Amino acid sequence: MGKVRVSAYSISVDGFGAGSDQSLEHPLGVRGETLHGWAFETKTFRTMFGKEGGSTGVDEGFAARSMQGLGAWIMGRNMFAHSRGDWSDDGWKGWWGDTPPYHCPVFVLTHYARPPIEMEGGTIFHFVTQGPEEALRLAREAAGDRDIRIGGGAETIRQYLTLGAIDEAHLAISPVVLGKGESLFAGLDLPALGYTVGQQVLGENATHIVLTRQ
Secondary structure (H helix, E strand, O other): OOEEEEEEEEEOOOOEOOOOOOOOOOOOOOHHHHHHHHHOEEHHHHOOOOOOEEEOOHHHHHHHHHOOOEEEEEHHHHOOHHHHOOOOOOOOOOOOOOOOOOEEEEEEOOOOOOOOOOOOHEEEEEOOOHHHHHHHHHHHHHHHHOOEEEOOHHHHHHHHHOOOOOOEEEEEEEOOOOOOOOOOOEEEEEEEEOOEEEEEEOOOOOEEEEEOOO
């Protein structure tokens, strides 16, 4: 059985994983894109979006590992769509175009059922209404001996940390402050949940912290 992990999840110095007021114009919330500057500069992420070049240092090492060995993803609805409430018939299939970067089954937590969406490149979005534990069960079945990546947003990661389901969480602390937004650590007592800092590395454009569960 593979690991359940958070990888390359960017947060601000003041602990926010996304800006406030997510919308179609601001997919990551207002100023949320500033959290990901370290990733956008890496070879891995530039290649993912059809660009050339990119950094090959410490940040790139973490970016590359974040996409390796994955058999399934889990994400919250906010990471899939800007809309709220019942699904509308607007043809929305995610933020990533016809070929999303996942290339495996993706389980989207939602309160509103809808049929799976099969995309190019091996990505299939499944919409799970029975909660995070059921999504994890389905992801384990799909992933086999490969890893499951908890993709966000902050509330989704908090749920799995609270369940003690995450084996390791790589957080990239970007040198920005947001002041408000989606707080990753709100209501969490990480030591009580069994999490400690297993690794800390200074990258070119972010500080990388890996939390491990004892």
